Amino acid sequence: MPFTSLFTPSAINPPATDDRDTSEDAITRLTNTIHDADTMVVGAGSGMSTSAGYTYSGERFERYFSDFARAYGIGDMYSGGFAEYPDLNTYWAWWSRHIYINRYMAPPKNTYGLLRSLLDGHDYTVITTNVDHCFQRAGFPDDRLFCTQGDYGLFQSSRTGTSRTYGNERDIKRMLLAQGFTFAHMTADTADDWGELIAPDEAGGWAGIGMTIPDDLIPYCPEDGSPMAPNLRCDDTFAEDETWHECAERYQTFLDTRRACEADGSRTLFLDLGSGGNTPIIFKFPFMQWTSVNRNTIYTSINLGEAVTAPQIADRSILINADIDATLRDIASRG
Numbered sequence: 001m002p003f004t005s006l007f008t009p010s011a012i013n014p015p016a017t018d019d020r021d022t023s024e025d026a027i028t029r030l031t032n033t034i035h036d037a038d039t040m041v042v043g044a045g046s047g048m049s050t051s052a053g054y055t056y057s058g059e060r061f062e063r064y065f066s067d068f069a070r071a072y073g074i075g076d077m078y079s080g081g082f083a084e085y086p087d088l089n090t091y092w093a094w095w096s097r098h099i100y101i102n103r104y105m106a107p108p109k110n111t112y113g114l115l116r117s118l119l120d121g122h123d124y125t126v127i128t129t130n131v132d133h134c135f136q137r138a139g140f141p142d143d144r145l146f147c148t149q150g151d152y153g154l155f156q157s158s159r160t161g162t163s164r165t166y167g168n169e170r171d172i173k174r175m176l177l178a179q180g181f182t183f184a185h186m187t188a189d190t191a192d193d194w195g196e197l198i199a200p201d202e203a204g205g206w207a208g209i210g211m212t213i214p215d216d217l218i219p220y221c222p223e224d225g226s227p228m229a230p231n232l233r234c235d236d237t238f239a240e241d242e243t244w245h246e247c248a249e250r251y252q253t254f255l256d257t258r259r260a261c262e263a264d265g266s267r268t269l270f271l272d273l274g275s276g277g278n279t280p281i282i283f284k285f286p287f288m289q290w291t292s293v294n295r296n297t298i299y300t301s302i303n304l305g306e307a308v309t310a311p312q313i314a315d316r317s318i319l320i321n322a323d324i325d326a327t328l329r330d331i332a333s334r335g
Helices: 024-036 046-051 059-072 088-104 111-119 169-179 242-259 284-292 311-316 324-333
Strands: 039-044 123-128 145-147 150-157 165-167 228-232 268-273 297-302 317-320
Touching: 024 297, 024 317, 024 324, 039 111, 039 242, 039 284, 046 111, 046 324, 059 088, 088 150, 088 169, 111 324, 123 242, 145 242, 268 284, 284 297, 284 311, 297 311, 297 324, 311 317
Parallel strands: 039 123, 039 268, 123 145, 268 297, 297 317
Antiparallel strands: 150 165, 150 228
16 A cells, blocks of 8 residues: 655655634635535544544543543553553453443544535545544445554454454443443343443442453454454554455545546545644645645645644645634535
8 A cells, every 4th residue: 555655754844834724714715625626535533533522531531541540640541552551351441441432432523424414425535543433433434434543343363463353342341341330221232332331420439340351351362362452553463354455445446546537637635634643644644745746636634733734735735723523513504
């Protein structure tokens, strides 16, 4: 997959700025660009899910992890994912909570649904570094999506070289029940949608909540016997399964076929929603590179505090330094 880019970090540093980035003019320009675009390529980073309410710190963290915060000095969900735990029993107590509230619970806001409504009727594809299944939950077709960094809803072997993944919903729910948690819509079938995980402070306090799971709930790979891990691209053990490769090929084919039409004047919008500094090479830099070689292309970044572009394409960039959810609502209100 040619995800590399001619735009290196030094090539876009310092970034260009746009004095209009939170003004009505920028949003009007983007609204018109969406209307006129023949093709849209959307990249969604962590800022998109943060705007939808999947926040990793503050009140939401305290609701479900205040015991881990006290015991291990963890300050947010992101750092908790890299913490060292004494055993797999504690490791999976943490990860079962993290996975459930960021994958199986609906996000507080309908940000992804707003985006889908704006894209309906357009020729588009989506690449995302998010692993929370929000696009699928909002009704995006699977054949429009390429989730490059994994899926909280999948287990994989912790050994290098694996290419198989396994659905984990039933296992995650059993782990949470073993810790003493309850759910808003619990049924006898762990495959059902159980809804919100009830926070301990709303269900009798933390006294009945454990920070470990029993040995018999620790997941092991049926192929190699090693402990399972979340399917997340955090090291060289990441499993790119068959579905991952199908999505990667489909995404690349979309780009190749649309770029073949650019000579005919086809207009493309690259829409960067909340990309962060951890993985800009996945879509941010490629979006900028493709914009630089096609005069009929516009690069747009909506990103609170981080809306930047390369100086080479400043004249064909729209920067909106604002909340993604609020911006999408503004665009939708304009019809």
